[in-house]
Amino acid sequence: MESLKKYVLDLTVRSVTKVHARYVLIKLTCEAPLPPMLPGQFVEVRVDGSPSTFLRRPISINFVDDKQNELWLLVAVVGDGTRWMAALKAGDSMNCMLPLGNGFTLQSRESASQGVLLVGGGVGVAPLLYLGKNLSDQGVEPTFLLGARTKDDLLMLSEFEKYGRVLTTTEDGSAGEKGFVTNHSILSHEQFALIQTCGPTPMMKAVARYARERGIECEASLENLMACGLGACLCCVEKTTEGHVCVCKEGPVFNIKRLLWQD
Amino acid sequence: MARLDVNIGALHLKNPVMTASGTFGYGLEFQDFVPLDQIGGIIVKGTTLKPREGNAYPRMAETPMGMLNCVGLQNKGVDYFCEHIYPQLKDIDTAWIVNVSGSSPDDYAACAARVDALEHVLAIELNISCPNVKDGGMAFGVTCAGAESVVRAVRERYKKTLIVKLSPNVTDIAEIARAVEAAGADAVSLINTLMGTAVDIERRRRVLSIGTGGLSGPCVKPVALRMVLQVAKAVKVPIIGLGGIMTAKDAIEFLMCGATAIEIGTANFIDPATTIKVRDGINDWLDAHGVKSVEEIIGVID
Numbered sequence: 267m268e269s270l271k272k273y274v275l276d277l278t279v280r281s282v283t284k285v286h287a288r289y290v291l292i293k294l295t296c297e298a299p300l301p302p303m304l305p306g307q308f309v310e311v312r313v314d315g316s317p318s319t320f321l322r323r324p325i326s327i328n329f330v331d332d333k334q335n336e337l338w339l340l341v342a343v344v345g346d347g348t349r350w351m352a353a354l355k356a357g358d359s360m361n362c363m364l365p366l367g368n369g370f371t372l373q374s375r376e377s378a379s380q381g382v383l384l385v386g387g388g389v390g391v392a393p394l395l396y397l398g399k400n401l402s403d404q405g406v407e408p409t410f411l412l413g414a415r416t417k418d419d420l421l422m423l424s425e426f427e428k429y430g431r432v433l434t435t436t437e438d439g440s441a442g443e444k445g446f447v448t449n450h451s452i453l454s455h456e457q458f459a460l461i462q463t464c465g466p467t468p469m470m471k472a473v474a475r476y477a478r479e480r481g482i483e484c485e486a487s488l489e490n491l492m493a494c495g496l497g498a499c500l501c502c503v504e505k506t507t508e509g510h511v512c513v514c515k516e517g518p519v520f521n522i523k524r525l526l527w528q529d
Numbered sequence: 530m531a532r533l534d535v536n537i538g539a540l541h542l543k544n545p546v547m548t549a550s551g552t553f554g555y556g557l558e559f560q561d562f563v564p565l566d567q568i569g570g571i572i573v574k575g576t577t578l579k580p581r582e583g584n585a586y587p588r589m590a591e592t593p594m595g596m597l598n599c600v601g602l603q604n605k606g607v608d609y610f611c612e613h614i615y616p617q618l619k620d621i622d623t624a625w626i627v628n629v630s631g632s633s634p635d636d637y638a639a640c641a642a643r644v645d646a647l648e649h650v651l652a653i654e655l656n657i658s659c660p661n662v663k664d665g666g667m668a669f670g671v672t673c674a675g676a677e678s679v680v681r682a683v684r685e686r687y688k689k690t691l692i693v694k695l696s697p698n699v700t701d702i703a704e705i706a707r708a709v710e711a712a713g714a715d716a717v718s719l720i721n722t723l724m725g726t727a728v729d730i731e732r733r734r735r736v737l738s739i740g741t742g743g744l745s746g747p748c749v750k751p752v753a754l755r756m757v758l759q760v761a762k763a764v765k766v767p768i769i770g771l772g773g774i775m776t777a778k779d780a781i782e783f784l785m786c787g788a789t790a791i792e793i794g795t796a797n798f799i800d801p802a803t804t805i806k807v808r809d810g811i812n813d814w815l816d817a818h819g820v821k822s823v824e825e826i827i828g829v830i831d
Contacts, residue, residue, distance in 0.1 A: 320593070503583070509582055
């Protein structure tokens with residue numbers, strides 16, 4: 267995996283849009299061109315002026331719009347740090363360390379003849395948008411399989427539709443097929459060469475089981491609790507076939523063969 | 530431009546800013562943000578004779594103005610360091626220091642002897658204060674006899690500058706400092722983390738995998754400053770101060786309380802360029818106050 271230079275940048279908020287009650291889409295820019303970033307990499311955001319938050323917050327890269335020189339972050343508002351982010355206004359500054367970690371493997375057109383399936387759940391759909399865009403740019407049309415609790419929790423569907431076929435599931439049946447992503451009918455009548463997934467751990471484990479049983483290559487993006495984001499503090503470790511490794515530096519994207527998910 | 534260089538025993542530092550073990554990896558992780566050769570000294574992560582897996586996840590809990598960790602000395606062992614990491618570091622012009630840990634005096638001494646052979650590692654920092662391992666670590670650092678036994682064993686087999694990192698989890702840190710000085714330490718560094726815990730009320734259990742962890746960050750600074758003052762009165766060897774330093778002002782407080790050098794720890798996680806900013810800030814303060822050398826402010830506070 268190539269290693270991109272990391273930066274600490276004061277980015278300027280261009281907009282903060284409420285996507286749904288619990289999610290915001292933050293678009294950031296800066297005067298100089300944004301540095302190169304890969305799909306699946308993440309940003310560590312400094313939270314300013316909050317007495318209860320001390321550490322940076324890791325947020326996945328949702329999208330990079332080269333023409334607009336914009337970085338998009340799709341944020342679930344869950345605590346004091348993300349609440350601070352959601353309250354930012356256009357023109358405010360956000361201090362970001364980026365790009366961090368290793369991204370998803372970009373399947374080439376030749377090896378993608380059997381198709382690439384991108385499976386997201388909840389706010390975990392975020393990094394799949396930029397991944398889909400990159401695949402589309404090199405002539406691979408991915409299939410997005412996106413799951414959520416309800417219709418309202420399905421995020422940014424119109425954006426995903428720009429880069430591939432979009433299939434959905436909801437737990438309450440309010441949109442798409444009813445159930446979990448792993449219940450979707452596409453899985454029983456189409457073949458894929460590669461599955462890439464991001465979302466809640468139980469969902470990713472179920473996707474990994476499906477892939478393993480059929481011998482399909484599979485990558486999953488983990489989100490263990492982190493401090494430094496650089497592989498220095500050794501807090502975000504995942505137990506793998508090579509022992510404890512830092513999710514921030516060795517991941518967040520792992521081939522499932524490295525993970526101890528055989529249960 | 531004030532003079533910033535200081536001496537820790539025979540160890541010469543180009544400036545008093547060092548990195549705290551376990552917060553700066555092997556330095557290489559921070560190369561995109563900091564010119565490593567401008568840091569006074571880099572103390573690499575805790576190294577043991579044999580590889581260690583460390584404790585289970587979760588290992589971290591955020592706290593008001595700080596964090597708890599229970600990493601538990603995860604590292605690939607001293608042989609791996611010597612063969613794979615050291616070659617990448619040795620030509621970078623800073624004072625490289627290895628933090629050494631173990632589970633018995635012989636263990637510490639064997640690890641230290643291995644590091645003694647590395648030409649560009651000029652000192653070791655002996656970790657007798659890790660609160661996150663069962664065997665050894667803090668167990669040695671909380672009694673005078675335990676601390677002495679480790680320092681004596683290492684002193685016999687390690688000829689370069691020997692720094693001993695002290696635990697704040699004791700009744701009287703000055704007493705431990707005196708014991709390690711008598712056993713042959715060239716310097717002491719303090720404080721390691723304060724033992725604490727964090728609770729998850731929804732799950733009705735403790736957050737960290739082993740229940741407790743070490744507290745670091747700005748919340749511990751007042752405790753660290755008080756202990757540096759105490760130890761400065763108790764020993765003649767140089768003191769390296771650490772505990773919650775985020776800014777040059779924090780660093781100057783430690784220097785005035787009697788520290789000859791300081792270490793930046795948890796702050797590296799918030800701003801990876803803290804070390805250089807602190808160095809520049811110390812210089813600016815000295816210049817603004819007409820002080821010609823950093824040595825003039827060391828220990829000026831009673």
